[in-house]
Amino acid sequence: MLRRLRKRSIIPGFGLTLGFTLFYLCLIVLIPLSATFLEASKIGWHEFWRAGASPRAIASYELSFGASLIGATLNFVLGTLVAWVLVRYDFPFKRLLDSLVDLPFALPTAVAGIALTTLYAPHGWFGAPLTAAGIHVAFTRLGIIVALTFIGLPFVVRTVQPVLEDLDRELEEAAASLGAGRLQTFSRVIFPAILPAVLTGFALAFARGVGEYGSVIFIAGNMPMRTEIAPLLIVTKLEEYDYSGATAIAVVMLVVSFVMLLGINALQSWNSERENMSVEQPVALAAGVPV
Amino acid sequence: MVGTLHLRSAPAVGESRLIRGTLIAIAVVFLSVFLLAPLAVVFAVALGQGVAAFFSTFSNPDTLSAIWLTLVAAAVAVPANLIFGIAAAWAIGKFQFVGKGILIALIDLPFSVSPVVAGLTYVLLFGAQGLLGPWLVAHNVHIIFAVPGIILATVFVTVPFVARELLPTMAAQGSEEEEAALTLGAGGWQTFLRVTLPNVKWALLYGVILCNARAMGEFGAVAVVSGHVAGLTNTMPLQIEILYNDYQFVPAFAVASLLALLALATLVVKSVIEWRIARRGARV
Numbered sequence: 001m002l003r004r005l006r007k008r009s010i011i012p013g014f015g016l017t018l019g020f021t022l023f024y025l026c027l028i029v030l031i032p033l034s035a036t037f038l039e040a041s042k043i044g045w046h047e048f049w050r051a052g053a054s055p056r057a058i059a060s061y062e063l064s065f066g067a068s069l070i071g072a073t074l075n076f077v078l079g080t081l082v083a084w085v086l087v088r089y090d091f092p093f094k095r096l097l098d099s100l101v102d103l104p105f106a107l108p109t110a111v112a113g114i115a116l117t118t119l120y121a122p123h124g125w126f127g128a129p130l131t132a133a134g135i136h137v138a139f140t141r142l143g144i145i146v147a148l149t150f151i152g153l154p155f156v157v158r159t160v161q162p163v164l165e166d167l168d169r170e171l172e173e174a175a176a177s178l179g180a181g182r183l184q185t186f187s188r189v190i191f192p193a194i195l196p197a198v199l200t201g202f203a204l205a206f207a208r209g210v211g212e213y214g215s216v217i218f219i220a221g222n223m224p225m226r227t228e229i230a231p232l233l234i235v236t237k238l239e240e241y242d243y244s245g246a247t248a249i250a251v252v253m254l255v256v257s258f259v260m261l262l263g264i265n266a267l268q269s270w271n272s273e274r275e276n277m278s279v280e281q282p283v284a285l286a287a288g289v290p291v
Numbered sequence: 292m293v294g295t296l297h298l299r300s301a302p303a304v305g306e307s308r309l310i311r312g313t314l315i316a317i318a319v320v321f322l323s324v325f326l327l328a329p330l331a332v333v334f335a336v337a338l339g340q341g342v343a344a345f346f347s348t349f350s351n352p353d354t355l356s357a358i359w360l361t362l363v364a365a366a367v368a369v370p371a372n373l374i375f376g377i378a379a380a381w382a383i384g385k386f387q388f389v390g391k392g393i394l395i396a397l398i399d400l401p402f403s404v405s406p407v408v409a410g411l412t413y414v415l416l417f418g419a420q421g422l423l424g425p426w427l428v429a430h431n432v433h434i435i436f437a438v439p440g441i442i443l444a445t446v447f448v449t450v451p452f453v454a455r456e457l458l459p460t461m462a463a464q465g466s467e468e469e470e471a472a473l474t475l476g477a478g479g480w481q482t483f484l485r486v487t488l489p490n491v492k493w494a495l496l497y498g499v500i501l502c503n504a505r506a507m508g509e510f511g512a513v514a515v516v517s518g519h520v521a522g523l524t525n526t527m528p529l530q531i532e533i534l535y536n537d538y539q540f541v542p543a544f545a546v547a548s549l550l551a552l553l554a555l556a557t558l559v560v561k562s563v564i565e566w567r568i569a570r571r572g573a574r575v
Contacts, residue, residue: 009385009386009466010470010473010474011385011386011466011469011470011473012473012479013382013479013483014382014385014386014388016378017377017378017379017381017382018378018382018386018388020374020375021375021378021382021383021394022394024375024378025397025398025450028443028446028450029397029400029401029447029450030397031416032412032415032416032447033400033404033412035412035415035416035421035422036408036411036412036415038422039415039421039422078317078318078321081314081317081318081321082318082321082322084314085314085315085317085318086318089311089314089315091315091319095562097318097319097322099558099559099561099562100322100327100330100558101322101326102561103326103330103554103558104326106501106504106508106553106554106555106557106558106561107329107330107550107551107554108504108507108508108509108510108528108547108550108554109508109510109528110508110510110528110529110531110532110547111333111508111528111531111547111550111551111554112329114333114531114535114543114544114547115330115332115333115547116329118332118336118540118544119328119329119332124332125328125332126324126328149325150325150326150329153325153326182305182306207403210405211403211404211405211406211407211408212405213406213407213510213511213514214406214510214511214514214528218535230405231405231406231407231408231511234407234408234411234515235407235514235515238411238414238515241420243414243415243418243420246411247411247415250407250408250412253405253408254404254408257403257404257405257408258403260403261396261399261400261403262396264403265392265396
């Protein structure tokens, strides 16, 4: 059976490693996830709709998606800028800042949460001058956006950086020698080349933000209908022993994350196709540069 | 040659000093505000009332047991996902078979599931109200609100790390070297240990340190299954939450500073590995 599914090879261990991989995934990931859908199916449509689409739940989805969208958009612009600066320019402490970009991946979310809250609280380093200026960040929706921008920061930078590094400078030289201005070269030559990577990073940051919990709950204020994110509502329902309510909201979020996973996979394959297509070659040949 | 040199120095390629300076300034300010400041504030608050106050945190038995539980959870989750990662990367990287794309997407799944939902799935399976709950209660097995639940939740959220780092490297290496070793009479294990492992060791190490950082720092999934039993089912991030909500800021940030140091160490190891890979690439 297995032999028919794969091409012949003398490398051993196919059955063992594939079998173990499937067994492990089923045990740790698939069976628990199926249990959630099984529980949800027991609830019944009416009850499911009451819990999963209550005004409070809908407010929390709107907040989680809206704040993630704004955070991911900020990272779309600033992440691309940071990737550009790190690849193209030299300045003091560049390598240090480059390594620090991964901090949101490595720093536990609870630590990020209390650190950001302390910074933006009314007496904090940033909170004091901002409060004096009439801008309240901690315990408002603005605080949630700050936390989700922090969490999503590495995604755009790290997907765009390698594409920018591989981008052939001769392409820009060709555009310039043909009379394009710098801005025109960027918008017509560079940006289309990095767009799949930027969008992949944007989608990853957005998906991460929607499910994010630890870094948000400290700075959010957690007021129902106002500053209560969807993952927190699940925790609140659980603490009230409202298992069907928690399950309904979790299923809504699971379905959304499956759809996003499919979208991200499509973006990633577009991204790698672009990289392999090697658009530089025909242009370079046309410009008379030996490849 | 002269033409190429002329093109390289053409002022049209590259930005004016003003634009260059402005872009660098924006990037440095953005990264300082969003990365350096949160890191700095952790250590500033932790050490704000002196070194003695900082160290007195670590005489609290609840804090010590939280540190111990974090180490235990990572000590199970990291080796489990290391073995899984190697098996998955071997099966996917060295063989062609139907359904490969689906399998890769399934391995990525824990990345796209909210940690809170991950925790909830275990509650619905093993909790007192859950599918297996009555059987577990009858046999006096405690998973939810106990240590096994915390370990399971930690394993779930860290499933993809090692596999994700190993897969591209193992696939890129191809199978020629292994086939040569096998043709020369080496056994399967021998081939793996002597040929494959040395080729992927940096990717493997990278996956392990990322997996470890996430395992020790996981909050959402663990918070749902923990039940917050002080001294029993609190990990370091949960202990930080309890201390912080109790307005014990110095102890909260003292524990947080340990995890921040772990994050910094992770970034240093990552930079060293990337530097080694780049140097090796340059030599080839």
